[in-house]
Amino acid sequence: MPIDDTLTFVPFRDLPPWLKRRWVYVTVRDELEYWWLRCTAAVEDNGRFRRGRRLRRTLR
Numbered sequence: 001m002p003i004d005d006t007l008t009f010v011p012f013r014d015l016p017p018w019l020k021r022r023w024v025y026v027t028v029r030d031e032l033e034y035w036w037l038r039c040t041a042a043v044e045d046n047g048r049f050r051r052g053r054r055l056r057r058t059l060r
Contacts, residue, residue, distance in 0.1 A: 012020070
């Protein structure tokens, strides 16, 4: 049985404070990383477009 199944049955208020803070930290970090990668990809696509190359992937 994986550990995440075990933590499912522990009420959030009973978790240690460091684990609660870790959840917030990971959530914020993942969101910032998503936006950073999205901006980086847009800049790279713009550079390819300005050089006259076709985009290799579809835009969303």
